[in-house]
Amino acid sequence: MSQRIGEQRSPGFWPLALVFALFVIFLYGPMITIFVLSFQGPEGGLTFPLRGVSLHWFRKLAEGLGTVDIGAAFGRSLMLGAVVMGFTVVLSVLAGLAFRKRLKGGNALFFVTVASLIMPSIIVSLGIGLQFRLLDTGLKGALGAIGAEGLLESYGTALGLLTSALGAHLTWTLPFGLLIMFAVFNRFNPAYEEAARDLGATPWQSFVHVVLPLIGPSVVGIGMFGFTLSWDEIARTSQAIGDVNTLPLELQALTSTVTTPSIYALGTVTTIVSFAVMALALGSAALLRRRSTRKS
Numbered sequence: 001m002s003q004r005i006g007e008q009r010s011p012g013f014w015p016l017a018l019v020f021a022l023f024v025i026f027l028y029g030p031m032i033t034i035f036v037l038s039f040q041g042p043e044g045g046l047t048f049p050l051r052g053v054s055l056h057w058f059r060k061l062a063e064g065l066g067t068v069d070i071g072a073a074f075g076r077s078l079m080l081g082a083v084v085m086g087f088t089v090v091l092s093v094l095a096g097l098a099f100r101k102r103l104k105g106g107n108a109l110f111f112v113t114v115a116s117l118i119m120p121s122i123i124v125s126l127g128i129g130l131q132f133r134l135l136d137t138g139l140k141g142a143l144g145a146i147g148a149e150g151l152l153e154s155y156g157t158a159l160g161l162l163t164s165a166l167g168a169h170l171t172w173t174l175p176f177g178l179l180i181m182f183a184v185f186n187r188f189n190p191a192y193e194e195a196a197r198d199l200g201a202t203p204w205q206s207f208v209h210v211v212l213p214l215i216g217p218s219v220v221g222i223g224m225f226g227f228t229l230s231w232d233e234i235a236r237t238s239q240a241i242g243d244v245n246t247l248p249l250e251l252q253a254l255t256s257t258v259t260t261p262s263i264y265a266l267g268t269v270t271t272i273v274s275f276a277v278m279a280l281a282l283g284s285a286a287l288l289r290r291r292s293t294r295k296s
Contacts, residue, residue: 081226099185136158177222
């Protein structure tokens with residue numbers, strides 16, 4: 001059987017297969033290189049050949065990299081990613097439900113939302129940072145006008161992890177969530193909801209017990225997109241983060257100061273977190289799909 005399949009392959013199969021293999025190596029080769037070099041021994045450097053195999057540089061990473069608090073930056077990125085994921089899922093599902101009906105100005109709202117994918121990320125970040133600095137100026141002027149000197153002295157800036165940085169990340173994750181939800185609801189069969197209403201279900205019960213289980217795998221996928229896109233975002237965060245840094249920004253800064261494989265160990269850890277989130281999302285989506293199939 002395998003010989004018959006092999007005989008049926010066109011002459012262009014193997015050249016195309018070779019091109020695809022080279023593309024995969026080009027795509028994942030740098031990641032594999034970082035993984036390998038992060039497990040070097042104490043005498044290891046930033047290039048090949050590999051000098052021993054150990055977890056030495058991971059222990060050094062746990063001890064800290066100079067004045068940079070990697071643990072705090074790691075926690076900030078996890079928290080921001082989780083919040084971005086929650087907002088992306090909720091807003092995308094609500095928008096998908098709303099756009100099932102014709103909305104006045106809906107097309108304009110959609111194009112405005114998706115436009116952030118077209119604009120350069122650094123421009124979006126600069127715009128958000130400028131907007132919040134203008135907000136700072138207005139708030140300080142208002143506090144000074146009402147004589148609230150105590151509040152004025154203690155006020156720093158509105159720029160922060162869960163204000164400007166959150167907004168910057170949502171301009172990146174929300175368009176993807178919206179596009180996925182629109183695709184899901186475009187092929188969603190409303191007959192299931194009609195059957196639920198005929199059986200006396202309220203709109204909320206119809207959504208919770210009928211719609212949500214059916215779109216559950218897609219919702220999990222949106223959550224995965226939201227977290228992973230936020231987890232490694234640099235450009236949109238750089239001008240809108242305030243006086244703290246996320247882990248990608250700290251990693252970017254360390255590339256010019258750290259000259260040991262510790263930075264490779266940090267890259268390996270962050271990549272493992274991304275893969276763990278993707279594995280959890282894929283497992284959850286498969287479980288939800290299996291339950292939905294079993295019920296149907």
